[in-house]
Amino acid sequence: MLRSGAKPDEITFVGVLSACSHAGLVNKGQRFFSSMNRGYDLEPKAQHYSCLVDMLGRAGLVDEATKIIRTMPACEKDAAVLGALLGAYRFHGDIAMASIIGEALQELEPGRSGGYVLLANVYAARGKWDEFARVRKTMKEMKVNKVPGFSLIQVKGRSHVFFVRDRSHPQAAEIWGLLQEKLLPQMWDIY
Numbered sequence: 759m760l761r762s763g764a765k766p767d768e769i770t771f772v773g774v775l776s777a778c779s780h781a782g783l784v785n786k787g788q789r790f791f792s793s794m795n796r797g798y799d800l801e802p803k804a805q806h807y808s809c810l811v812d813m814l815g816r817a818g819l820v821d822e823a824t825k826i827i828r829t830m831p832a833c834e835k836d837a838a839v840l841g842a843l844l845g846a847y848r849f850h851g852d853i854a855m856a857s858i859i860g861e862a863l864q865e866l867e868p869g870r871s872g873g874y875v876l877l878a879n880v881y882a883a884r885g886k887w888d889e890f891a892r893v894r895k896t897m898k899e900m901k902v903n904k905v906p907g908f909s910l911i912q913v914k915g916r917s918h919v920f921f922v923r924d925r926s927h928p929q930a931a932e933i934w935g936l937l938q939e940k941l942l943p944q945m946w947d948i949y
Contacts, residue, residue: 768800775809779816787813808838815846820855837867841876848880856880860893871897871904 778787814823847856860877881890
Protein backbone atom coordinates (compact mmCIF):
# COMPACT_ATOMS: atom_id res chain seq x y z
CA MET A 759 0.00 0.00 0.00
CA LEU A 760 2.77 2.40 0.96
CA ARG A 761 4.77 1.53 -2.16
CA SER A 762 1.78 2.44 -4.32
CA GLY A 763 1.62 5.86 -2.65
CA ALA A 764 -1.68 5.26 -0.84
CA LYS A 765 -1.85 6.71 2.67
CA PRO A 766 -3.25 4.36 5.34
CA ASP A 767 -6.36 5.59 7.12
CA GLU A 768 -8.02 4.62 10.41
CA ILE A 769 -9.70 1.57 8.85
CA THR A 770 -6.39 0.37 7.43
CA PHE A 771 -4.89 0.44 10.90
CA VAL A 772 -7.79 -1.55 12.38
CA GLY A 773 -7.07 -4.28 9.82
CA VAL A 774 -3.31 -4.21 10.36
CA LEU A 775 -3.58 -4.20 14.16
CA SER A 776 -6.15 -6.98 14.11
CA ALA A 777 -3.91 -9.06 11.84
CA CYS A 778 -0.93 -8.49 14.16
CA SER A 779 -3.09 -9.54 17.10
CA HIS A 780 -4.19 -12.79 15.50
CA ALA A 781 -0.69 -13.55 14.20
CA GLY A 782 0.96 -12.88 17.58
CA LEU A 783 3.08 -10.05 16.18
CA VAL A 784 3.05 -7.92 19.32
CA ASN A 785 6.17 -5.85 18.67
CA LYS A 786 5.13 -5.07 15.10
CA GLY A 787 1.60 -4.26 16.24
CA GLN A 788 2.86 -1.89 18.89
CA ARG A 789 5.07 -0.14 16.32
CA PHE A 790 2.12 0.21 13.93
CA PHE A 791 -0.03 1.58 16.74
CA SER A 792 2.64 4.13 17.66
CA SER A 793 3.11 5.12 14.02
CA MET A 794 -0.53 6.14 13.68
CA ASN A 795 0.02 9.43 15.45
CA ARG A 796 3.68 10.01 14.71
CA GLY A 797 3.85 8.88 11.11
CA TYR A 798 0.35 9.44 9.76
CA ASP A 799 -1.19 12.11 11.99
CA LEU A 800 -4.04 9.78 12.97
CA GLU A 801 -5.35 9.83 16.52
CA PRO A 802 -6.01 6.26 17.76
CA LYS A 803 -9.70 5.59 18.41
CA ALA A 804 -11.46 3.04 20.59
CA GLN A 805 -11.27 0.35 17.90
CA HIS A 806 -7.48 0.77 17.68
CA TYR A 807 -7.11 0.56 21.45
CA SER A 808 -9.34 -2.51 21.41
CA CYS A 809 -7.02 -4.20 18.89
CA LEU A 810 -3.98 -3.25 20.97
CA VAL A 811 -5.52 -4.59 24.19
CA ASP A 812 -6.58 -7.79 22.39
CA MET A 813 -3.06 -8.21 20.99
CA LEU A 814 -1.42 -7.79 24.39
CA GLY A 815 -3.99 -10.03 26.05
CA ARG A 816 -3.54 -12.86 23.55
CA ALA A 817 0.21 -12.68 24.18
CA GLY A 818 -0.32 -13.04 27.94
CA LEU A 819 0.61 -9.42 28.64
CA VAL A 820 -2.57 -8.71 30.62
CA ASP A 821 -0.89 -6.26 32.99
CA GLU A 822 0.31 -4.24 30.02
CA ALA A 823 -3.17 -4.42 28.47
CA THR A 824 -4.70 -3.19 31.73
CA LYS A 825 -2.18 -0.34 31.84
CA ILE A 826 -3.19 0.71 28.31
CA ILE A 827 -6.81 1.01 29.41
CA ARG A 828 -5.87 2.99 32.52
CA THR A 829 -3.78 5.47 30.52
CA MET A 830 -5.83 5.84 27.33
CA PRO A 831 -8.10 8.86 26.77
CA ALA A 832 -11.37 8.44 28.68
CA CYS A 833 -13.40 9.34 25.60
CA GLU A 834 -12.07 6.23 23.84
CA LYS A 835 -12.92 3.76 26.61
CA ASP A 836 -15.87 1.80 25.33
CA ALA A 837 -17.40 -1.66 25.57
CA ALA A 838 -15.16 -3.09 22.85
CA VAL A 839 -12.01 -2.11 24.74
CA LEU A 840 -13.34 -3.54 28.00
CA GLY A 841 -14.49 -6.65 26.13
CA ALA A 842 -10.99 -7.17 24.76
CA LEU A 843 -9.56 -6.91 28.27
CA LEU A 844 -12.20 -9.28 29.62
CA GLY A 845 -11.26 -11.75 26.88
CA ALA A 846 -7.62 -11.53 27.96
CA TYR A 847 -8.44 -12.25 31.60
CA ARG A 848 -10.72 -15.07 30.50
CA PHE A 849 -7.99 -16.63 28.40
CA HIS A 850 -5.37 -16.32 31.13
CA GLY A 851 -7.62 -17.44 33.97
CA ASP A 852 -7.83 -14.44 36.31
CA ILE A 853 -11.45 -14.96 37.30
CA ALA A 854 -11.47 -12.20 39.94
CA MET A 855 -10.40 -9.51 37.47
CA ALA A 856 -12.66 -10.98 34.79
CA SER A 857 -15.62 -10.64 37.18
CA ILE A 858 -14.82 -6.99 37.90
CA ILE A 859 -14.42 -6.14 34.22
CA GLY A 860 -17.51 -8.15 33.25
CA GLU A 861 -19.66 -6.29 35.75
CA ALA A 862 -18.27 -2.94 34.55
CA LEU A 863 -19.09 -3.97 30.99
CA GLN A 864 -22.64 -4.90 32.00
CA GLU A 865 -23.07 -1.51 33.69
CA LEU A 866 -21.73 0.28 30.62
CA GLU A 867 -24.13 -1.54 28.28
CA PRO A 868 -26.85 -3.24 30.33
CA GLY A 869 -29.04 -3.98 27.31
CA ARG A 870 -26.35 -5.59 25.15
CA SER A 871 -25.38 -9.24 25.35
CA GLY A 872 -21.60 -8.99 24.89
CA GLY A 873 -20.56 -8.42 28.50
CA TYR A 874 -22.94 -11.02 29.85
CA VAL A 875 -21.89 -13.69 27.37
CA LEU A 876 -18.17 -13.05 27.89
CA LEU A 877 -18.53 -13.18 31.67
CA ALA A 878 -20.69 -16.31 31.52
CA ASN A 879 -18.04 -17.95 29.34
CA VAL A 880 -15.35 -17.05 31.90
CA TYR A 881 -17.31 -18.84 34.58
CA ALA A 882 -18.06 -21.83 32.33
CA ALA A 883 -14.38 -22.21 31.38
CA ARG A 884 -13.49 -22.42 35.08
CA GLY A 885 -16.36 -24.75 36.00
CA LYS A 886 -18.13 -22.08 38.08
CA TRP A 887 -21.57 -23.25 37.01
CA ASP A 888 -23.50 -21.40 39.74
CA GLU A 889 -21.95 -18.10 38.62
CA PHE A 890 -22.55 -19.02 34.98
CA ALA A 891 -26.23 -19.67 35.75
CA ARG A 892 -26.49 -16.38 37.69
CA VAL A 893 -25.23 -14.37 34.71
CA ARG A 894 -27.53 -16.18 32.27
CA LYS A 895 -30.47 -15.67 34.64
CA THR A 896 -29.67 -11.94 34.83
CA MET A 897 -29.68 -11.83 31.03
CA LYS A 898 -33.08 -13.46 30.97
CA GLU A 899 -34.47 -11.10 33.63
CA MET A 900 -33.10 -8.08 31.76
CA LYS A 901 -34.51 -9.51 28.49
CA VAL A 902 -31.07 -9.38 26.89
CA ASN A 903 -30.72 -11.68 23.89
CA LYS A 904 -27.48 -12.84 22.31
CA VAL A 905 -27.01 -11.27 18.88
CA PRO A 906 -25.61 -13.57 16.17
CA GLY A 907 -22.24 -12.68 14.68
CA PHE A 908 -22.17 -10.88 11.34
CA SER A 909 -19.95 -9.10 8.85
CA LEU A 910 -20.74 -5.85 7.11
CA ILE A 911 -19.22 -4.54 3.91
CA GLN A 912 -19.97 -1.58 1.70
CA VAL A 913 -19.80 -1.87 -2.07
CA LYS A 914 -20.56 1.14 -4.24
CA GLY A 915 -22.32 2.90 -1.38
CA ARG A 916 -24.57 -0.06 -0.48
CA SER A 917 -24.22 -1.95 2.77
CA HIS A 918 -24.31 -5.74 2.74
CA VAL A 919 -24.77 -7.69 5.97
CA PHE A 920 -23.82 -11.34 6.30
CA PHE A 921 -24.83 -13.36 9.35
CA VAL A 922 -23.17 -16.61 10.38
CA ARG A 923 -24.30 -19.41 8.01
CA ASP A 924 -26.64 -16.95 6.25
CA ARG A 925 -27.12 -17.61 2.55
CA SER A 926 -30.02 -15.25 1.94
CA HIS A 927 -28.02 -12.58 0.09
CA PRO A 928 -29.16 -12.39 -3.56
CA GLN A 929 -25.60 -13.09 -4.73
CA ALA A 930 -24.83 -15.76 -2.12
CA ALA A 931 -24.02 -18.48 -4.66
CA GLU A 932 -21.62 -16.19 -6.51
CA ILE A 933 -19.97 -15.01 -3.27
CA TRP A 934 -19.53 -18.55 -1.92
CA GLY A 935 -18.20 -19.69 -5.29
CA LEU A 936 -15.61 -16.92 -5.28
CA LEU A 937 -14.60 -17.82 -1.73
CA GLN A 938 -14.22 -21.51 -2.57
CA GLU A 939 -12.48 -21.13 -5.92
CA LYS A 940 -10.23 -18.12 -5.45
CA LEU A 941 -9.90 -16.74 -1.94
CA LEU A 942 -9.58 -19.90 0.14
CA PRO A 943 -6.82 -21.40 -2.06
CA GLN A 944 -4.93 -18.10 -1.90
CA MET A 945 -5.29 -18.01 1.89
CA TRP A 946 -4.00 -21.60 2.18
CA ASP A 947 -1.02 -20.75 -0.04
CA ILE A 948 0.05 -18.12 2.50
CA TYR A 949 0.31 -20.74 5.20
